[in-house]
Amino acid sequence: MRLYGAQSMIAxxxxxxxxxxxxxxxxxxxxxxxxxxxxxLKRAQDEHDVPVAILHSAEVEVLYHDIPQPGRxxxxxxxxxxxxxxxxxxxxxxGKDLRRGEEEAMAQRFAQxxxxxxxxxxxxxxxxxxxxxxxxxxxxxxxxGFRTNAEGFR
Numbered sequence: 001m002r003l004y005g006a007q008s009m010i011a012x013x014x015x016x017x018x019x020x021x022x023x024x025x026x027x028x029x030x031x032x033x034x035x036x037x038x039x040x041l042k043r044a045q046d047e048h049d050v051p052v053a054i055l056h057s058a059e060v061e062v063l064y065h066d067i068p069q070p071g072r073x074x075x076x077x078x079x080x081x082x083x084x085x086x087x088x089x090x091x092x093x094x095g096k097d098l099r100r101g102e103e104e105a106m107a108q109r110f111a112q113x114x115x116x117x118x119x120x121x122x123x124x125x126x127x128x129x130x131x132x133x134x135x136x137x138x139x140x141x142x143x144x145g146f147r148t149n150a151e152g153f154r
Contacts, residue, residue: 004115005086007137015061017109019076020048028073033098035073048076063113067105074099080129081106086137088116095126095147127152 003015026041055062069075074096081102082089091107094100107117121127131148133141142153 002086004084004088004113006084007086007134009134013055013058013060015063016055017063017065017078017113018048018052019065019078021045021076024069024071025073025076033073039073044076065106065109067108069102069105072099072102075102075105077130078106082110083127083129083132084115085118088118090118091120092127092129093121093123093125093152095128095145095149099128121152125149125151 021039021041021044023041025044026039028035028039030036030038052062065078074080080092080099081094082091089107089110091103091110094102103120107120110117126147126149127142128147131143131145133143135141142148144150144153
């Protein structure tokens with residue numbers, strides 16, 4: 001059985017990678033990260049624990065991406081630095097300058113999980129997972145904007 005692959009957004013979830021909010025989120029400068037207020041780390045962790053408990057009760061295996069990422073407040077959003085296909089992962093290139101570097105940490109975690117890396121984007125190519133949506137196993141919708149540019153779409 002393949003232990004990775006996310007080309008469906010409607011198939012039953014069996015395994016998921018998550019990141020619990022840590023000091024990199026809790027000690028953030030809200031102005032620098034464009035947050036409306038300083039995060040309450042304890043509350044964010046408590047809120048994170050609720051869907052994790054629901055996933056566990058649904059017998060979904062929850063894996064953690066816990067490679068330290070000091071200074072990267074948005075690293076809790078693990079959907080953005082990569083896209084995982086049935087063949088392996090593509091490491092994306094973050095459009096938000098403050099998030100650059102999350103990609104390498106994600107690639108390290110995938111290596112630990114034996115998920116093959118098919119490609120790593122670089123140069124002027126920008127793509128973030130939040131701009132990608134699988135419509136079915138073979139159709140990927142891509143939103144273009146400051147996080148995903150035309151070169152990333154190509």
